[in-house]
Amino acid sequence: MRIVLLGAPGSGKGTQAQRLTGIYNIPQISTGDLLRAAVSAGTELGLRAKAAMEAGELVSDDIVLGMIRERLQQPDAVKGFILDGFPRNLVQAESLDALLAELEQPLQAGLLIDVDHDILMKRLTGRLSCKDCATVYNRYFSPPRQEGVCDNCGSTNLYHRADDNEETIGNRLKVYESSTAPLIGYYQNQNKLKRVNGIGSMEDISNAIQAELDKL
Ligand code: AP5
Ligand code: MG
Numbered sequence: 548m549r550i551v552l553l554g555a556p557g558s559g560k561g562t563q564a565q566r567l568t569g570i571y572n573i574p575q576i577s578t579g580d581l582l583r584a585a586v587s588a589g590t591e592l593g594l595r596a597k598a599a600m601e602a603g604e605l606v607s608d609d610i611v612l613g614m615i616r617e618r619l620q621q622p623d624a625v626k627g628f629i630l631d632g633f634p635r636n637l638v639q640a641e642s643l644d645a646l647l648a649e650l651e652q653p654l655q656a657g658l659l660i661d662v663d664h665d666i667l668m669k670r671l672t673g674r675l676s677c678k679d680c681a682t683v684y685n686r687y688f689s690p691p692r693q694e695g696v697c698d699n700c701g702s703t704n705l706y707h708r709a710d711d712n713e714e715t716i717g718n719r720l721k722v723y724e725s726s727t728a729p730l731i732g733y734y735q736n737q738n739k740l741k742r743v744n745g746i747g748s749m750e751d752i753s754n755a756i757q758a759e760l761d762k763l
Contacts, residue, residue: 554660603718657734678704
């Protein structure tokens with residue numbers, strides 16, 4: 548299965564991608580996670596990406612496209628992939644189509660997780676992520692069973708993302724509207740757009756996504 552998860556910051560792309568990897572046994576490829584790993588490791592790529600990420604702007608296309616090209620050619624992506632947070636503008640979407648045509652593995656769907664903007668702020672200001680296994684929690688909606696300890700791997704490295712403050716979130720939402728939302732029309736024109744309501748329990752949303760994916 549080869550799909551893109553589309554949706555605003557906080558719509559649940561990462562949360563749902565983590566569930567889908569277990570079900571379909573294909574990797575989640577999140578450009579945000581790859582970039583944060585590069586920033587924490589202090590690589591040259593991370594240093595180039597850091598300022599844009601902290602401001603809630605998009606990192607340049609050449610950095611992201613290079614990263615994706617390399618990642619999609621790793622052996623675990625042969626069976627398929629769930630792209631999370633990529634593509635994020637029309638140039639990236641067209642480049643992805645060209646790359647997948649070269650690999651003879653065209654994309655099957657762009658799945659939009661639809662959430663009203665007023666809900667997103669609370670989801671993002673409350674988010675906690677595990678530094679060791681990347682499991683995502685929420686202080687208000689889905690806290691870990693024991694405060695400060697990851698349910699999945701027992702790590703005590705739960706952190707609040709640097710870009711999850713109100714000012715940066717406001718900018719991320721604007722960038723989503725101007726640069727990323729046009730991809731909804733792009734995939735609609737290719738007859739690849741699927742939509743699910745992203746408000747409700749995480750399980751109900753997973754079930755709705757699976758129902759769409761099982762039709763592919
Ligand atoms: P990225 O990491 O992709 O961030 P984002 O798009 O802003 O999306 P988020 O990760 O914030 O949201 P999500 O949809 O994954 O939500 P989640 O599941 O965590 O990108 C970060 C930055 O990197 C960008 O700003 C940019 O600078 C750069 N970047 C990345 N990709 C790029 C690209 N392709 N090109 C250029 N630059 C790029 O859920 C959020 C919270 O809500 C969690 O706490 C979760 O527990 C909770 N939640 C989830 N579902 C529910 C539910 N159903 N009910 C209640 N709470 C829920
Ligand atoms: Mg995410």
